Amino acid sequence: MAKRAAPEVNAGSMADIAFLLLIFFLVTTTIETDSGINRKLPPTDEVVDPPIIKERNIFTVVVNKNNQFLVEEKPLEISEIREQAIAFLDNGGGVGDEACDYCQGAKDPSSSDNPEKAIISLKNNRETSYKVYIAVQNELVAAYNDLRDREFVRLNPLLGLTFVEANKRYADPRTSPEEKERLKPKLAEVKLMFPQKLSEAEPSKNN
Amino acid sequence: MAKFKKKKGGETPAISTASLPDIVFMLLFFFMVATVMRDSTLMVQNTLPAADQIQKLDKKDRVMYIYAGKPSSRYADKYGSQARIQLNDKFATVEDVGAFVLAERASKRQELQNVLTTALKVDGDTNMGLISDIKQELRQVNALKINYTTRVGDYTQNMKN
Numbered sequence: 483m484a485k486r487a488a489p490e491v492n493a494g495s496m497a498d499i500a501f502l503l504l505i506f507f508l509v510t511t512t513i514e515t516d517s518g519i520n521r522k523l524p525p526t527d528e529v530v531d532p533p534i535i536k537e538r539n540i541f542t543v544v545v546n547k548n549n550q551f552l553v554e555e556k557p558l559e560i561s562e563i564r565e566q567a568i569a570f571l572d573n574g575g576g577v578g579d580e581a582c583d584y585c586q587g588a589k590d591p592s593s594s595d596n597p598e599k600a601i602i603s604l605k606n607n608r609e610t611s612y613k614v615y616i617a618v619q620n621e622l623v624a625a626y627n628d629l630r631d632r633e634f635v636r637l638n639p640l641l642g643l644t645f646v647e648a649n650k651r652y653a654d655p656r657t658s659p660e661e662k663e664r665l666k667p668k669l670a671e672v673k674l675m676f677p678q679k680l681s682e683a684e685p686s687k688n689n
Numbered sequence: 690m691a692k693f694k695k696k697k698g699g700e701t702p703a704i705s706t707a708s709l710p711d712i713v714f715m716l717l718f719f720f721m722v723a724t725v726m727r728d729s730t731l732m733v734q735n736t737l738p739a740a741d742q743i744q745k746l747d748k749k750d751r752v753m754y755i756y757a758g759k760p761s762s763r764y765a766d767k768y769g770s771q772a773r774i775q776l777n778d779k780f781a782t783v784e785d786v787g788a789f790v791l792a793e794r795a796s797k798r799q800e801l802q803n804v805l806t807t808a809l810k811v812d813g814d815t816n817m818g819l820i821s822d823i824k825q826e827l828r829q830v831n832a833l834k835i836n837y838t839t840r841v842g843d844y845t846q847n848m849k850n
Contacts, residue, residue, distance in 0.1 A: 490702050504715040516746040518838035526828045608818030612811050613738035613847035620740040620844045627742055
């Protein structure tokens with residue numbers, strides 16, 4: 483049997499394949515970025531004369547150490563919090579100067595006057611679990627975002643974006659400065675209609 | 690006998706190694722790009738809670754990280770099972786948070802010092818007491834912008850134990 487030496491494999495194109503793979507991975511990998519819920523803490527300096535806020539303008543959420551919820555003095559499941567918060571913020575029960583012309587709520591006189599006055603107060607126990615706390619925060623932010631989305635779409639029907647999408651685009655560094663300039667007043671307007679007033683009381687040791 | 694050449698041995702020809710550097714460089718580039726530089730090794734358990742109403746935390750140079758959670762199994766016998774704070778590479782107490790923030794702030798560029806965000810990477814099973822203490826400390830040093838770092842997911846995941 484004639485045994486012939488196997489011809490050498492041409493390796494010239496190996497580099498091309500390598501670069502192809504390199505470019506493929508370069509394009510498809512995303513560097514992981516962290517994301518989360520942004521919050522602003524209140525400054526420490528004591529307010530000398532705290533403003534008087536009407537009871538009906540405060541929406542109280544209490545989380546106890548067994549991770550149970552008490553919303554406006556009634557026990558509630560977490561799945562209902564978003565709905566309740568929206569109903570409270572969007573109530574628009576005020577009259578005269580305090581009337582809210584864009585609210586679509588029940589106009590219940592015993593609930594908030596105006597979204598600008600409505601405050602959500604969140605109180606937790608020292609033994610509340612962090613993940614439950616985040617779940618509540620998430621639902622309350624969701625309530626604001628749902629309302630802001632509604633107003634944003636109503637005011638800018640041709641934009642084809644919701645508030646959350648527009649905000650994301652505004653924060654994206656790839657967005658052009660011109661587009662940012664266009665989005666900025668629109669976002670600010672809706673933020674003013676539903677300002678995020680989320681107050682956190684110091685946690686209690688008991689209850 | 691000129692007609693019959695002496696046969697070479699049956700050995701296979703050597704595989705060309707000319708492309709080996711390419712492959713190595715490819716891997717090198719890949720890892721260079723895909724690796725996130727982690728400046729501190731985690732010494733605490735860090736299963737972040739899930740949320741979906743989240744904002745991205747861009748611009749890593751404006752963020753300082755505070756980790757908290759139960760010490761991970763390697764450190765559990767030394768530091769116990771109570772939730773602890775980790776700053777850089779060390780376990781810390783609540784009182785150290787203020788000094789840490791001031792030191793971090795001083796290490797940043799002048800124009801960034803007022804726009805820093807504190808990212809709280811806290812394990813989901815931590816009690817709120819510890820987080821409230823951290824927040825009080827942050828208020829003392831006027832580091833008011835915070836971010837509760839979460840993983841993307843539905844909030845109902847948090848309600849399971």
